[in-house]
Amino acid sequence: MSRGFDAIIIGAGQAGPPLAGRLTAEGMSVALIERHLIGGTCVNTGCMPTKAMVASAYAAHLVRRAGEYGVGIGGDITVDMARVQARAHGITRDAREGNTRWLEGMERLTLIRGHARFTGPSAIEVDGERLTAPRIFLNVGGRALVPDLPGxxxxxxxxxxxxxxxxxxxxxxxxxxxxxxxxxxxxxxxxxxxxxxxxxxxxxxxxxxxxxxxxxxxxxxxxxxxxxxxxxxxxxxxxxxxxxxxxxxxxxxxxxxxxxxxxxxxxGRVPNTADLGLDAAGVETDARGYVTVDEHLKTSADGVWALGDCNGRGAFTHTAYNDYEIVAANLLDGANRKVGARVSGYALYTDPPLGRVGMSESEARKSGRPLLIAKRPMSRVGRAKEKGETKGFMKLIADAETHRILGAAILGTGGDEAIHGILDAVHAGMDYRTLRWAVPIHPTVSELIPTLIMDLAPA
Incomplete structure (x- = not known):
């Protein structure tokens, strides 16, 4: 048995479903194949459940500190891990079921449960059924690496x-x-x-x-x-x-x-690429198993693209979604979007969180550029003082000749949100002297960004 489609998407992570939405909206017939859970890592074992648990952990931490804020509580602080888990799993379940309903109701989309393997350049087999399409998109994600440690x-x-x-x-x-x-x-x-x-x-x-x-x-x-x-x-x-x-x-x-x-x-993590039959399609991978792609996310095989964690060009939900945006814009809108134009930004969700964009200081120094650097402890940020969360610092790195921001780190309360003002400026190629005259809201962490710019000095 064989069925033909205009496009096949393997994997229902962050890039696959929205790409299916764009392609079907353009009138294409699409097969979306998922062998495990709709939503991929983010929804099921990554961002959503872990950040829900981080929120529970923060609540426990804040309750223990209640006395610092003049709030009295009675009795011992306890953590019901089963309820913590149930809350996180409920958030995940709701998101997964919502995505599933959306896909199941999508016109011109066929949602197939099973394990897809290439049998040729434009052919996929799923549980004995042959599927063909001139366009195939890999969005198979990754999993935890189990290291070969002794014992x-x-x-x-x-x-x-x-x-x-x-x-x-x-x-x-x-x-x-x-x-x-x-x-x-x-x-x-x-x-x-x-x-x-x-x-x-x-x-x-x-x-x-x-x-x-x-x-x-x-x-x-x-x-x-x-x-x-x-x-x-x-x-x-x-x-x-x-x-x-x-x-x-x-x-x-x-x-x-x-x-x-x-x-x-x-x-670390490894891509889910070892059992897809990539050789049958002529899809090349690197030594770690990541699918090799060009700036447009095309693989070495004609008509095959790779998006998300499996291509090694980003390890985050937001980069996977941006992969979808790049592919859709180039295929459907006549654009020439390139993954190399993406500004690198991410966060570490400890408390306080670390928000990062662009180059680190060490990377900037290795580039040999003349640098301007500013750093301010969070203990000098009014918002941090008011919240009683003064650990960490803010750091900004700029090019002394071009006056462009090269990178920044905000390790402090709200750092994962405040970093976006700098990320947007970097993306826009903004002269930092322009951002210096922004008038941010008080009291926030972001209001210190113009002050940080004023502190830039040769380093």
Whole structure:
């Protein structure tokens, strides 16, 4: 049996469904194939459930601090992990079901459940059925990397997906990986009441960031009682006592063995590309399995595009959605949008959050440009003082010759929102002297951006 379509989309993550909406609106017949859950990582195991749990953890943290705000509470603070989980899963379920209803009611769309594999350049097989189309779009996402650590096959472990199923607070959570995912879960579960220890192979946590960001993050996490071990060059896993887990580490400081009740592996992600039969279509991948794409997100095979996490050109929901926008604009609107024109922006959802855009200071220095840099501690931001959340800092990097903003970091309350004023200025190619004369609202974190610009100095 064989069916023909104008387009086939493999994967119903963040880019697939809206692309289906645009293509069908243009009169095309589209098959959207999903082998697991509608909505992809963001809806099911990423942004939505984890940020819902971060909100619960923040509530617990704020209640413990109530006395600082002159608010009295009675009795001990408790966390009902089953209710925390139920709340997060309810938010996820509502989003997934809403997306599913939308797709099921979309005219000219055929929603197919199953595992798609290429059988040729323009042909897909799903559970024995052959589907063909002149345009095929890959939106298959990624999953947690399980590292080949000694002993990993001898111990129970959690990933960013399975940890969402916990209905009890761990006694002692061991986290292997001191980057974005690991740190978010570390702080979250510490605030739920667990002992938490983080083990990171690199010399510092979040190595992608500048040293001052790493140091500030480590300090604020340690202030909450999270133990952090860096420089763990040799990590070995082994069974612990009473069904727990032990980590043997070679670090400059600290005991050689750490024991905990639960283990979270948070050391990166891999694309879901190994079992798609890409060779049959002539779709090339790199050494890590990411689909190779050009600036228009076209693969090495004619008529095949790759969007979202599987193409290695972004690891976020917003970049996946922008991939859809680029492909749709080029295919349907006669545009010439390129992924390389995208301004890099993202956030780390610790508390306080880190908002980032553009180059880091170290990246800017490596470029050899003449730089202007400004930095202001959040303890000098009125809004942060009023909220009683003064940890962190704001930093801005600009080109001294072109007067363009190169990058910024806001590690502080509201940093994930305030960074957008700078992101928009970078995207627009704005001279920072123009942004300096903006009149932001008081009292906000964003109101300090013009002040930060005034503090720019050669560095």
């Amino acid at each position: 990993v096959d001898r111990v129970p472990f959690l990933t960013n997906s399975s940890i969402l199923q916990l209905t009890e607070v761990p006694e002692h959570l061991l986290v292997v990986g001191g980057s974005y995912i690991g740190l978010e879960f570390a702080q979250m579960f510490r605030r739920f009441g667990a002992r938490v220890s983080v083990v990171e192979r690199s010399p510092r946590i979040v190595m992608r960031e500048d040293e001052d960001v790493s140091e500030a993050l480590q300090s604020l996490l340690e202030d909450e009682g999270i133990a952090i071990r860096t420089g763990a060059e040799c990590i070995r896993l082994q069974p612990g006592r009473e069904g727990g887990v032990a980590i043997a580490v070679d670090c400059a400081d600290g005991p050689p063995v750490m024991e905990g009740s639960h283990l979270l592996l948070a050391v």
